[in-house]
Amino acid sequence: MDDSRIIELFFxxxxxxxxxxxxxxxxxxxxxxxxxxxxxxxxxxxLNDAYLGVWNxxxxxxPERLLAYVxxxxxxxxxxxxxxxxxxxxxxxxxxxxxxxxxxxxxVDTVESEVAAKELTNAVNGFLAxxxxxxxxxxxxxxxxxxSVTAIAARLKRSENSVSVRLFRMREKLKNYLKKEGYEL
Amino acid sequence: xxxxxxxxxxxxxxxxxxxxxxxAQAGSRGIGDWGGIRKKIIAAAAVFVCVFAACMPSAARSFxxxxxxxxxxxxxxxxxxxxxxxxxxxxxxxxxxxxxEKKLLVQITFLDPAKAPYSELATGAIALGDYQVIDLSDxxxxxxxxxxxxxxxxxxxxxxxxxxxxxxxxxAEGLAAGKEYCLVIKCLYGIKKAEQPLRINGDWxxxxxxxx
Numbered sequence: 001m002d003d004s005r006i007i008e009l010f011f012x013x014x015x016x017x018x019x020x021x022x023x024x025x026x027x028x029x030x031x032x033x034x035x036x037x038x039x040x041x042x043x044x045x046x047l048n049d050a051y052l053g054v055w056n057x058x059x060x061x062x063p064e065r066l067l068a069y070v071x072x073x074x075x076x077x078x079x080x081x082x083x084x085x086x087x088x089x090x091x092x093x094x095x096x097x098x099x100x101x102x103x104x105x106x107x108v109d110t111v112e113s114e115v116a117a118k119e120l121t122n123a124v125n126g127f128l129a130x131x132x133x134x135x136x137x138x139x140x141x142x143x144x145x146x147x148s149v150t151a152i153a154a155r156l157k158r159s160e161n162s163v164s165v166r167l168f169r170m171r172e173k174l175k176n177y178l179k180k181e182g183y184e185l
Numbered sequence: 186x187x188x189x190x191x192x193x194x195x196x197x198x199x200x201x202x203x204x205x206x207x208x209a210q211a212g213s214r215g216i217g218d219w220g221g222i223r224k225k226i227i228a229a230a231a232v233f234v235c236v237f238a239a240c241m242p243s244a245a246r247s248f249x250x251x252x253x254x255x256x257x258x259x260x261x262x263x264x265x266x267x268x269x270x271x272x273x274x275x276x277x278x279x280x281x282x283x284x285x286e287k288k289l290l291v292q293i294t295f296l297d298p299a300k301a302p303y304s305e306l307a308t309g310a311i312a313l314g315d316y317q318v319i320d321l322s323d324x325x326x327x328x329x330x331x332x333x334x335x336x337x338x339x340x341x342x343x344x345x346x347x348x349x350x351x352x353x354x355x356x357a358e359g360l361a362a363g364k365e366y367c368l369v370i371k372c373l374y375g376i377k378k379a380e381q382p383l384r385i386n387g388d389w390x391x392x393x394x395x396x397x
Contacts, residue, residue, distance in 0.1 A: 063200075064200070068203040072200070075196060105194070117193055121194050123199070125198060136205065140203060141203050144196070144203060
């Protein structure tokens with residue numbers, strides 16, 4: 001079913017909307033949550049919360065990109081749950097991806113406010129716009145979706161080594177880009 | 186920076202990139218092992234076309250645009266675009282622009298208005314899509330003066346007499362008088378009521394200068 005039709009169902013307050021959303025994007029959402037959380041029951045719970053979140057926000061929201069919209073909600077809920085569940089322990093996949101980026105943002109400690117975080121996000125988006133499509137997909141799959149290098153390599157039909165090297169180079173580029181944007185690293 | 190903060194910054198990545206990363210697969214444009222093979226095929230095709238065009242100029246002029254399906258990762262058709270429209274749509278800008286002006290008038294004309302998709306857009310509108318304004322001078326430190334991607338809803342003109350004029354807002358004070366600039370347009374969007382905008386891809390370049 002078309003995204004626009006699913007959104008229409010949400011606007012009509014039809015419960016079929018959630019079923020259609022789940023049928024179309026359930027697998028992707030499950031993967032996003034699964035990359036952050038370990039246990040299937042936590043993933044399931046996050047998906048249910050996310051569908052409820054979508055139900056509560058559409059309307060009034062009318063997202064242009066439904067997939068990205070629902071995945072963002074899933075990711076936010078999963079991360080919140082992850083922090084609640086594992087204050088001391090660390091989940092390998094999600095945490096490894098974040099650890100890789102720590103060096104890029106090493107001394108950028110001015111992200112206390114939402115505005116500053118938004119500015120830094122804009123800089124990252126600006127950086128992504130400078131990349132070719134394949135590099136951008138690698139970056140977003142690794143650091144937004146928290147996919148493993150193996151999964152990215154399989155998806156893009158590249159060797160794991162090639163993906164790792166490209167990600168390393170992109171992180172270096174990101175560091176330089178942020179320096180040029182005025183962030184002291 | 187703490188990982189929670191990094192996660193928050195990364196969490197704000199633009200939705201278009203999130204969507205792109207989900208749908209992009211090896212073999213799609215610019216991605217995967219097929220990229221290299223495709224580049225070779227394109228290079229060979231380009232050589233062929235150049236030779237062919239040099240030998241037969243009339244044939245070179247006859248290349249026509251065509252519709253292309255937008256495919257989702259699983260092969261489902263989710264829409265259509267119109268490709269290679271540069272021979273079918275003429276784009277012209279006023280040759281010069283005064284510094285006090287803040288907009289560039291862009292004249293878009295369909296050369297064959299009876300042909301689809303232009304015939305379908307006769308009562309619709311046309312909007313600018315991906316574009317760049319480039320400083321052509323050698324001494325420029327920043328060559329790209331302005332750029333945008335995707336549907337520019339605010340830069341839209343109603344179609345009348347097989348064409349439309351759109352106003353591209355530019356901060357002309359930031360442009361130097363006497364210098365030459367080039368507006369490069371990579372796509373337009375045909376807009377028809379109650380239908381998804383049709384992306385019309387092409388490659389247009391229009392030069393202009395700024396006067397005092």
